[in-house]
Amino acid sequence: MCVLALAAVAGCASRRPVTAVAPAAPPLTRDIETLIEQGCFRCLEQALALADERKQPQLAFEASALLVLRATELGMPADPWMDRVRALATGNPMWTPHLEMVAAIPPDALRGLRDDLLVQTQGRSRARSQLPAWYELLKTGSLSTVFRRYLEIALRCGVELPPQRERLSALVPELPDVPLIK
Numbered sequence: 339m340c341v342l343a344l345a346a347v348a349g350c351a352s353r354r355p356v357t358a359v360a361p362a363a364p365p366l367t368r369d370i371e372t373l374i375e376q377g378c379f380r381c382l383e384q385a386l387a388l389a390d391e392r393k394q395p396q397l398a399f400e401a402s403a404l405l406v407l408r409a410t411e412l413g414m415p416a417d418p419w420m421d422r423v424r425a426l427a428t429g430n431p432m433w434t435p436h437l438e439m440v441a442a443i444p445p446d447a448l449r450g451l452r453d454d455l456l457v458q459t460q461g462r463s464r465a466r467s468q469l470p471a472w473y474e475l476l477k478t479g480s481l482s483t484v485f486r487r488y489l490e491i492a493l494r495c496g497v498e499l500p501p502q503r504e505r506l507s508a509l510v511p512e513l514p515d516v517p518l519i520k
Contacts, residue, residue: 370397375484377518379408386422399426399433400485403440404518407492410443432480439465439472439489443496465497484516491519 373385374397382405389398402422409416420441427437442465472493476486487509494506513519 367392367394367397370394370401371482371484374401374404374482375516375518377404377408377488377516379405382408395426395429396481399423399430399436400482402426403436404485404488406440407443407488410445410496411492413445416445435472435475436481436489438468439476439493442468443492465493469493469498484513484518487513488518 370385370388370392373381373388382401386398386401386405389395389401402419405419406416406423409419423437423440427433473490476490479486491506491509494502494509510519
């Protein structure tokens, strides 16, 4: 199984003030995007709170979905964020496939729940049949490149057996300076 970088465990580089404003994004969203790119739990929670406050549903969807993925990677309960992702996807059918991808990532098998292996096996089988279409969808779309690449890495590591090392190796260099991807 692949190991994704866990900035939340090692500390977060985002302790620096989030003041950079990229010319491509309005100032009201760039700081949220920066927090998402940092990828630590605290950063994602802050990004979600700001996205809610500023009524930015796409960024709230991305932050919530990433919180689900990060919690899943760490073997933590992800239900509150998954509920949020479902609610946001209900308002935008374009996000439904991304919700399905997030839901397809299996929980940590070592977290101690008895039926995890059975549920993971059934879920992975269903998800594997969707992988080619999902990978195609992740190549483009209205959601951010950072979000789409992280979701692809999570799918390749959690669902695809065995993961295609060449594609995994190509995903990180696409966004070499994004801590979430590192």
